Amino acid sequence: MQLSKTDGMYLYNSATVPFLAEVLKLFISLATIGISHLVGAKPLKMTMDWTVMVKYAVPSILYMIANNLSLEILKYLRPSTYQILGNLRIVTTGLLTVTLLGRSLARIQWVALIMMTVGAATSQLGEGSEASKYSSNPLIGYALSFLLCLVASLAGVYTERVMKGNDDSIHWQNTQLYGFGVIFNVIRLSVDDAASAYHNGFWMITLLHGYSTTTWLVVCNLAFSGLLVSFIMKYVDVIAKNFSTASAMFLTPIAALPLFGHSPTLSLLLGAIIAALSLFLFYAKKDDLFNVSEREFAALNVRLEPEDPNPLGLPQHKSSLS
DSSP: OOTTOBTTBOSSOTTHHHHHHHHHHHHHHHHHHHHHHHTTOOOOOOOOOHHHHGGGHHHHHHHHHHHHHHHHHTTTSOHHHHHHHHTTHHHHHHHHHHHHHOOOOOHHHHHHHHHHHHHHHHHTTTOHHHHHTTOSOHHHHHHHHHHHHHHHHHHHHHHHHHHTSSOOOHHHHHHHHHHHHHHHHHHHHHHHHHHTTTTTOOTTTSTTTTOOHHHHHHHHHHHHHHHHHHHHHHHSOHHHHHHHHHGGGGTHHHHHHHHHOOOOOHHHHHHHHHHHHHHHHHHOOHHHHHSSOHHHHHHHHHHHSOOOSOTTOOOOOOOTTO
């Protein structure tokens, strides 16, 4: 997304990128269902009840907001800074997972989530001068990033709940999810045109105005990452999705060096290390933490219990001094 800018500006309508990504995801999902029928594979389970289908409208709206916020944030912040701040959604996702999905997290997992927050904050130390190169008011970028964390977390938790709500084919579930996504993005683009009194023309006519090869790569990246997220929501969980996304913080600074000349700062590296440790703690098992097996850990607990002062159960006599 950052590379698709020209002189720090988008020459294309950035709102068309999420729209085209939704169209591509919808096409792939429908094509997969069609191919499955053509090759005579096992029929896919597809619930046609409208009360079930309408549930996919909620995450579609939230993801539309999140995708457009991402483009807006990069007007104010560096890609690395955007990536680090985006990892704050792991904490908000943990809170929403407990409250909305009724899932419990161990204390060590909460420690891991807090460590991720600390890592994100550490990465921002000394970033003032770098951020000023991007915007005269980077606080707008920080505020939008926090809003993005809330919206994306809510979208992720709700999507997991919907995707695991029945055993429908994931391709049919994606079709419903991205179908609503196309509809809501069309509404958003039309409202934007009306609000600007069609200053830049009608969006359907100017849809690809200013597009380049890089812009199309952004569309494809957004589409295929969205499809991958659907599989993670269906078969794993939203926290695993956020932790996997967090691993991108190791790659973003490396890519930014040859593309933009941004060298990783010490605070960014420290933040990445803390984030990596938090990931280890969240998924660690007892033998990872204590270097002992489950049986050895249980035996250790027995040995650490206080000895019984009266193992034979003899009657106790009070002292004459008591």
